Amino acid sequence: MSKSLNYLIPTVGGIALVGGLAVASMHRNSGESEIASLKQRIDQVEGHASAAAEKAAAEAARAAELQAQIAEVQAAAETRMASADLTAPAPQRDGRFGLGREAHPEEIAAWDVDVLPDGRGLPEGSGNVFDGEEVFAEKCASCHGDFAEGVDNWPVLAGGFDTLARKDPVKTVGSYWPYLSTVWDYVHRSMPFGEAGTLTADETYAITAYILYSNSLVDDDFELSHENFAEFEMYNVDGFVIDDRPELEYAEWRAEPCMENCKEEVEVTMRSVFIVDTPPEGGSVSHMNTATVEGLPTFTSAGPSFIPEAATKPAVQETEEAQATPASQPAEEAGGDAALVDAGEKVFRKCKSCHQIGAGAKNRSGPQLNGVMGRQMAAVEDFKYSNVFNTAGEEGRVWDEDSMAAFLANPKEYMNGTKMGFAGLKSDEDIEAVIAYLRAATE
Numbered sequence: 097m098s099k100s101l102n103y104l105i106p107t108v109g110g111i112a113l114v115g116g117l118a119v120a121s122m123h124r125n126s127g128e129s130e131i132a133s134l135k136q137r138i139d140q141v142e143g144h145a146s147a148a149a150e151k152a153a154a155e156a157a158r159a160a161e162l163q164a165q166i167a168e169v170q171a172a173a174e175t176r177m178a179s180a181d182l183t184a185p186a187p188q189r190d191g192r193f194g195l196g197r198e199a200h201p202e203e204i205a206a207w208d209v210d211v212l213p214d215g216r217g218l219p220e221g222s223g224n225v226f227d228g229e230e231v232f233a234e235k236c237a238s239c240h241g242d243f244a245e246g247v248d249n250w251p252v253l254a255g256g257f258d259t260l261a262r263k264d265p266v267k268t269v270g271s272y273w274p275y276l277s278t279v280w281d282y283v284h285r286s287m288p289f290g291e292a293g294t295l296t297a298d299e300t301y302a303i304t305a306y307i308l309y310s311n312s313l314v315d316d317d318f319e320l321s322h323e324n325f326a327e328f329e330m331y332n333v334d335g336f337v338i339d340d341r342p343e344l345e346y347a348e349w350r351a352e353p354c355m356e357n358c359k360e361e362v363e364v365t366m367r368s369v370f371i372v373d374t375p376p377e378g379g380s381v382s383h384m385n386t387a388t389v390e391g392l393p394t395f396t397s398a399g400p401s402f403i404p405e406a407a408t409k410p411a412v413q414e415t416e417e418a419q420a421t422p423a424s425q426p427a428e429e430a431g432g433d434a435a436l437v438d439a440g441e442k443v444f445r446k447c448k449s450c451h452q453i454g455a456g457a458k459n460r461s462g463p464q465l466n467g468v469m470g471r472q473m474a475a476v477e478d479f480k481y482s483n484v485f486n487t488a489g490e491e492g493r494v495w496d497e498d499s500m501a502a503f504l505a506n507p508k509e510y511m512n513g514t515k516m517g518f519a520g521l522k523s524d525e526d527i528e529a530v531i532a533y534l535r536a537a538t539e
């Protein structure tokens with residue numbers, strides 16, 4: 097639109113110029129020849145003017161045409177919106193709007209770096225074990241070790257062949273990776289760590305050959321090139337299966353999903369906690385602690401963080417528990433109300449993850465509780481109590497019915513600063529019962 101206006105301006109200018117020249121000639125009243133030449137020039141200017149007018153008309157027509165095209169595209173877009181088929185591929189760009197350009201071959205080449213298992217995509221080149229060792233020593237060994245055995249916690253690239261079926265397999269390039277192309281591609285694109293993209297093709301061939309050698313998969317005179325690349329078969333090439341779940345499994349799940357009351361009862365069966373240890377040699381090791389759910393304490397952000405001791409192996413725990421949990425016999429001997437003690441034993445499940453009581457009871461994250469009723473506070477010798485507990489012990493305070501009830505109702509309030517990460521028992525009945533149990537269960 098604006099383009100066609102621009103072309104109209106010279107037209108108007110031309111006409112103005114014609115008027116101006118006519119006036120000038122009248123004033124000067126010059127000779128015949130000058131009049132003739134002026135007439136000639138007027139003809140010329142008129143010629144220009146009409147040419148410009150023609151051009152403007154053409155431009156206007158062109159503009160109208162473009163306008164029509166825009167309308168067409170908009171209409172098409174509206175139709176697509178209306179039919180809501182927005183996933184259909186966009187129509188081919190016809191280039192008429194001058195948007196974008198064809199990508200240069202160099203640009204495509206720079207992006208097109210992937211290498212396929214059959215060697216497609218590899219650049220020409222080669223490299224042998226010998227050269228590979230040199231480059232590897234210079235650029236990779238600081239992290240991966242001279243023999244690709246891995247330094248500290250950096251990845252191991254060699255060995256682990258007989259470990260794949262184990263619970264803790266050592267997955268290395270040699271033992272695990274199914275295709276050599278992955279090695280070439282990965283190393284070429286992302287290593288050395290922090291200096292990705294600096295390796296030449298030949299260096300990458302040489303390093304790949306050396307990694308194979310350090311895995312004892314080739315001899316020391318091996319040379320790898322784009323030509324023999326596809327022939328090389330990795331150790332674990334058959335260790336992967338094609339993911340056929342989309343065909344075999346998804347169909348089975350297509351039934352209307354249940355969104356409400358889908359399970360009669362929901363139960364937490366396990367809770368896991370990550371424990372981070374600092375080994376003597378430094379660094380950190382984290383491992384999963386699957387504590388039993390029974391009597392799990394409440395976790396609060398305010399309280400000291402509590403981590404239950406790692407569950408012992410089931411067989412061992414059985415015997416430990418059998419030892420630590422007394423039969424109901426002693427209850428009667430102790431003269432307690434058997435029903436109350438039974439109820440107390442159930443309540444004690446909430447304490448069990450931290451406390452043991454009965455024959456063979458040991459300190460866990462809380463002290464063992466044998467004889468705790470009537471005992472001085474903080475009296476278990478080899479247990480590290482919090483300061484508030486130690487002070488209470490030094491003051492000679494004793495666990496009796498009242499102090500225990502108050503403590504169990506709200507440990508943090510009664511013993512401000514305790515490290516017992518337990519929110520407290522809500523009901524007085526539970527407190528009474530568990531106290532009866534503490535008396536009865538004592539060895």
Ligand code: HEC
Nearest residue numbers: 235236238239240250251253267268269283287288289303
């Ligand atoms: C600064 C330390 C460092 C250097 C130097 C280094 N790498 Fe690595 N490499 C790493 C780290 C870290 C990873 C793991 C990266 C990840 O998992 O994202 C890794 C991963 C790898 C892996 C994949 C291992 C696997 O099993 O997943 C290969 C192969 C590898 N590097 C080869 C090389 C080669 C070849 C060189 C030398 C050209 C090199 N690296 C240099 C730190 C390094």
Ligand code: HEC
Nearest residue numbers: 393447450461462473474475481482485514515516517518
């Ligand atoms: C999250 C772990 C945890 C739970 C659950 C827990 N306790 Fe404790 N308990 C401790 C710790 C830790 C201490 C030591 C407190 C201190 O030093 O501040 C302790 C101390 C005690 C003491 C004082 C022992 C002494 O020698 O003075 C008694 C009694 C006690 N707990 C009873 C219970 C009872 C009963 C329950 C269950 C209703 C329970 N605890 C639940 C961790 C726990």
